[in-house]
Amino acid sequence: xxxxxxxxxxxxxxxxxxxxxxxxxxxxxxxxxxATALFDEQPGPGGQIYRAVAGTPLKRxxxxxxxxxxxxxxxxxCAASGVHYLPNATVWSLSPEREIGVSLAGVAHxxxxxxxxxxxxxxxRPFPIPGWTLPGVxxxxxxxxxLKSAGLVPTGRVVLAGTGPLLWLFARQCLxxxxxxxxxxxxxxxxxxxxxxxHAAPFVASPYLGKGxxxxxxxxxxxxxxxxxxxLAAEGSGRLAAVRFRTARGAEDRVGADLLLxxxxxxxxxxxxxxxxxxxxxxxxxxCFVPTLSRDLAxxxxxxxxxxxxxxxxxxxxSAEQGRIAAFAAxxxxxxxxxxxLIGAEAEARRNLAxxxxxxxxxxxxxxxxxxxxxxxxDTIVCRCEEVKAHEISEAIALGCTGPNQLKAFTRxxxxxxxxxxxxxxxxxxxxxxxxVAPGDIGYYRLRPPVKxxxxxxxxxxxxxxxxxxxxxxx
Amino acid sequence: MFRxxxxxxxTLTVTVDGAPVAARAGESVAAALLAAGKLRFRDTPASGxxxxxxxxxxxxxxxxxxxxxxxxxxxxxxxxRDGMAIETQTGARKIER
Numbered sequence: 070x071x072x073x074x075x076x077x078x079x080x081x082x083x084x085x086x087x088x089x090x091x092x093x094x095x096x097x098x099x100x101x102x103x104a105t106a107l108f109d110e111q112p113g114p115g116g117q118i119y120r121a122v123a124g125t126p127l128k129r130x131x132x133x134x135x136x137x138x139x140x141x142x143x144x145x146x147c148a149a150s151g152v153h154y155l156p157n158a159t160v161w162s163l164s165p166e167r168e169i170g171v172s173l174a175g176v177a178h179x180x181x182x183x184x185x186x187x188x189x190x191x192x193x194r195p196f197p198i199p200g201w202t203l204p205g206v207x208x209x210x211x212x213x214x215x216l217k218s219a220g221l222v223p224t225g226r227v228v229l230a231g232t233g234p235l236l237w238l239f240a241r242q243c244l245x246x247x248x249x250x251x252x253x254x255x256x257x258x259x260x261x262x263x264x265x266x267x268h269a270a271p272f273v274a275s276p277y278l279g280k281g282x283x284x285x286x287x288x289x290x291x292x293x294x295x296x297x298x299x300x301l302a303a304e305g306s307g308r309l310a311a312v313r314f315r316t317a318r319g320a321e322d323r324v325g326a327d328l329l330l331x332x333x334x335x336x337x338x339x340x341x342x343x344x345x346x347x348x349x350x351x352x353x354x355x356x357c358f359v360p361t362l363s364r365d366l367a368x369x370x371x372x373x374x375x376x377x378x379x380x381x382x383x384x385x386x387x388s389a390e391q392g393r394i395a396a397f398a399a400x401x402x403x404x405x406x407x408x409x410x411l412i413g414a415e416a417e418a419r420r421n422l423a424x425x426x427x428x429x430x431x432x433x434x435x436x437x438x439x440x441x442x443x444x445x446x447x448d449t450i451v452c453r454c455e456e457v458k459a460h461e462i463s464e465a466i467a468l469g470c471t472g473p474n475q476l477k478a479f480t481r482x483x484x485x486x487x488x489x490x491x492x493x494x495x496x497x498x499x500x501x502x503x504x505x506v507a508p509g510d511i512g513y514y515r516l517r518p519p520v521k522x523x524x525x526x527x528x529x530x531x532x533x534x535x536x537x538x539x540x541x542x543x544x
Numbered sequence: 545m546f547r548x549x550x551x552x553x554x555t556l557t558v559t560v561d562g563a564p565v566a567a568r569a570g571e572s573v574a575a576a577l578l579a580a581g582k583l584r585f586r587d588t589p590a591s592g593x594x595x596x597x598x599x600x601x602x603x604x605x606x607x608x609x610x611x612x613x614x615x616x617x618x619x620x621x622x623x624x625r626d627g628m629a630i631e632t633q634t635g636a637r638k639i640e641r
Contacts, residue, residue, distance in 0.1 A: 455591075
């Protein structure tokens with residue numbers, strides 16, 4: 070997919086994020102003749118799920134699986150649509166007036182658009198356990214990204230730990246690539262299945278069931294699996310040396326490890342939307358903040374829609390359908406004459422979306438991460454950047470700290486370079502539990518642009534138009 | 545610890561703290577260092593604790609290194625280039641960078 074030669078100052082539609090939702094949204098908009106920009110932080114399209122699908126060193130073989138290669142057609146359609154594709158783009162601000170601050174090759178630009186479709190996808194849920202900051206402890210998504218984008222596989226004594234389909238998918242991909250996994254520590258609580266069962270019927274009818282069973286069958290016989298893991302810690306001095314764990318039976322064990330890969334689901338990547346002022350609410354099923362969205366995926370900000378996992382976790386296929394639905398709404402708003410011919414396509418997208426969403430509630434409940442791996446205690450680091458430990462947060466609560474923003478003043482928690490991405494949900498839930506208040510009432514960090522680092526030099530280099538001046542000078 | 549699959553053979557050379565490291569065009573600085581067996585990318589400014597890549601998608605900021613003299617670059621987000629000079633970081637980024 071060829072990058073645009075230059076970025077324009079104004080677009081009909083700006084799509085942010087080139088995963089399934091963003092690719093699909095940009096394709097539909099550009100095909101309808103709208104001037105469409107697709108900004109993406111990575112060097113190639115695909116997002117995380119289809120990461121490097123157009124540039125992976127891996128041949129089309131059985132390692133990554135057919136679901137991964139499905140991303141190639143999304144990319145091909147988008148490449149042929151006439152979209153302005155802008156990779157290596159760091160979007161650091163979005164104003165309610167739909168003014169986008171973006172850095173391209175170290176140069177800052179202020180872009181305006183009639184409509185913005187945020188497709189910022191998901192990040193992996195924080196997994197705060199003792200020792201999770203040690204070199205050698207990474208996320209499963211990180212290792213999978215290395216496999217997709219760089220053709221690297223884990224080696225040495227590799228331990229996977231956590232809950233959710235990605236653990237099993239990555240285990241299968243490693244096996245297919247000839248890599249060995251020493252053990253898989255499954256932290257899924259036994260009680261989850263009971264709470265998931267009332268939602269089993271739509272799951273059984275959904276495409277997820279067959280995929281899931283095939284995965285389990287492929288992995289189970291070939292990897293040592295430890296179930297009902299209730300406590301987990303990474304140990305080592307300067308780097309990971311061992312993983313200590315305890316199961317529900319009370320059995321404790323310690324295994325030497327060179328690499329510990331953690332995963333307990335994904336949560337919406339909300340920083341840009343929150344900093345823009347989009348209204349979010351707590352989702353008690355998915356245990357994260359999600360934006361409030363209309364049927365057309367419009368957010369609380371006029372002209373800003375959110376498609377894909379950034380609006381609540383739906384998965385890759387549903388994300389692409391949401392991208393299309395957001396695009397149809399943009400076309401109706403900007404070029405109503407084009408919209409009539411798209412009614413059938415929109416109905417199909419909505420049908421597909423319903424089908425892909427049907428098994429989600431079951432998955433959310435089956436793989437709901439247990440409290441002890443979300444609500445850290447004691448010496449466990451919560452804020453990796455400022456190295457704030459769970460007990461320090463509890464002490465701040467005891468001193469009368471009421472929420473995440475006040476906690477910053479007490480502890481600097483959430484004030485490092487990741488801007489709360491690695492600790493925000495943990496902090497909300499620790500304060501909620503500590504104060505006996507619902508997470509939704511505790512709220513999240515108040516996020517501000519720039520949501521990604523931008524140099525003063527890049528800002529100073531902005532052409533001095535009105536938009537640029539407003540970006541850095543408020544009167 | 546990571547190893548390269550045969551499809552991902554190295555094509556160029558960068559230096560890490562002065563020592564040559566083989567890398568493949570198209571991969572990130574973090575991928576090149578991990579493939580070379582390097583897990584520790586920096587020591588934190590807050591306590592001096594060792595850190596390396598955690599998320600590999602630009603979120604966690606734990607893979608910060610100096611690249612060609614510029615400090616605090618996200619190693620997972622910067623593609624390697626032949627001859628690139630990469631340095632691990634100790635503590636806060638140096639003022640001259």
